[in-house]
Amino acid sequence: MLRHRLAACALLAGALALPAFAEEAKTPTPKELLAKSTPAEWRTPDPRNLLVMTLPAGRVLIELASDYTPLHAANLRTLAHEHYFDGLSINRVQDNFVTQWDDPASDSDPVDESKLKPLGSARKTLPPEFTRAIDPKLPWTRLPDGDIYAPEVGFSEGFPAARDPKRGQTWLAHCYGAVGVARDIGAQSGNGSALYAIIGQAPRGLDRNLAVAGRVIEGMERLSALPRGPAPMGFYTDPGQRVPITSVHLAADLPEAERPRVEVLRTDSATFAALIEAKRNRRDAFYTVPAGKIDLCSIGIPVREKK
């Protein structure tokens, strides 16, 4: 009586196209597809674009989108280099929306500016970088199934992204795991000292209104499974509920032996295309109706430990 275990297997299918029974599957499994991938299809994130956040529960890796939000990436490098985030905390977790970390002193109302941690040599404000001009030199793997929010969606340099060719604009999408820059009402008021990660249904209405500075590539569950805050918008009310940030280092600032050894599947690789196609059309016995479609934010990007 394998019903439940099988149901579980079949359910996983939804997550990354893993059939319930490999032997009955006509759609290759992710495992099978990844086993056939070539070393050249994997990339090692540039240590200058990799933030290593250490929480009491473990490590969270964030890859910075240096070609999409370069000024924000630069400011985040500075903040990490100068240990700005060390000792700050996660102060807000709102169900089906965001986990946010920043200086808890900034969340009081009114804010006592004398209590704020100085930003050091980081810039206090930045140009918006909510969109950028389409550059044919940047890789673009377009998805075939369209999108209700943007004329085109796909992947670029490992990030789910959208495009409007008529306007010549492209931008990163607020998918699960996206790391965005909180800001004040002014479009130029963000600087990276307050960041949020998307932990629910993609709030794509934020696209083009906030800078997506990067994406969580490891340890997402350390942000998504935290207790939701009881106050409006998910703020913690008791300072004891806050999750302390041990440190946020730029991988490039770490001795080479201490840098995370991870590889990410290239989103312009044949194996990634095959993974997407396998997920679009499930042809194993469990599925009575393959969707034939996939939305941008439902596609996971494989990450593995580097050998």
Add this chain to the structure above:
Amino acid sequence: MLRHRLAACALLAGALALPAFAEEAKTPTPKELLAKSTPAEWRTPDPRNLLVMTLPAGRVLIELASDYTPLHAANLRTLAHEHYFDGLSINRVQDNFVTQWDDPASDSDPVDESKLKPLGSARKTLPPEFTRAIDPKLPWTRLPDGDIYAPEVGFSEGFPAARDPKRGQTWLAHCYGAVGVARDIGAQSGNGSALYAIIGQAPRGLDRNLAVAGRVIEGMERLSALPRGPAPMGFYTDPGQRVPITSVHLAADLPEAERPRVEVLRTDSATFAALIEAKRNRRDAFYTVPAGKIDLCSIGIPVREKK
């Protein structure tokens, strides 16, 4: 220096169209819209369609979709009435996918059938109910922005749903909070004794392949913020990690004084339409580019304590 708090306010906007500054907002806030709602726009869930799940952390309310999956609703009423779920547990939490509860004895491999909790007078298998015929008598509030998975999407009786008029079919969508029926490889193998709730980006590829039996209308964070399981597919490995289910009662089986006193905004009400429109087009100062669109699974349905 209100930057972070304001950023947080502005961010919430993504969740349910709450502007950062009510006084500057041109888009009405949900609070303003709800304040103008009439009593007739709210409905009290039928106690025969309301499951009250009690976990150590508190209550989770699930409304059954009796017009979409009537046989599954009937079986779930029987299982609850006969205390099938009491003493079982949440055994699987897979990040960005599902939280699943069932008989933990069914998750071993191989399963020792003698250890399984009997289903009592509930049916062992059920017809699929993955879709149903479109019935003009059922309310249908169509969304204007389309969908990549289905010809039409919208709301029916409080549930996010999809339609294919050419095939004459309609079905409930696997949005955040949807409660589905895990099953074996056979389409008729589900019975409701193993259920899952969606806790991440909507896995719409499951639509029409599994029965959506209901939707969490309260207490979602008690399912979504649980620790993710370390085993493949998010299964807990240590029985001590499992979250015990104190009880699952049908509200109709409870004395009237003990029934949850909640009301849900009707999804065919003018106020719900106004909430959707406010979320589609944010016109407060924070937003530089209103999306002009909204996807089915990004719309929350207000629930309130009954006065």
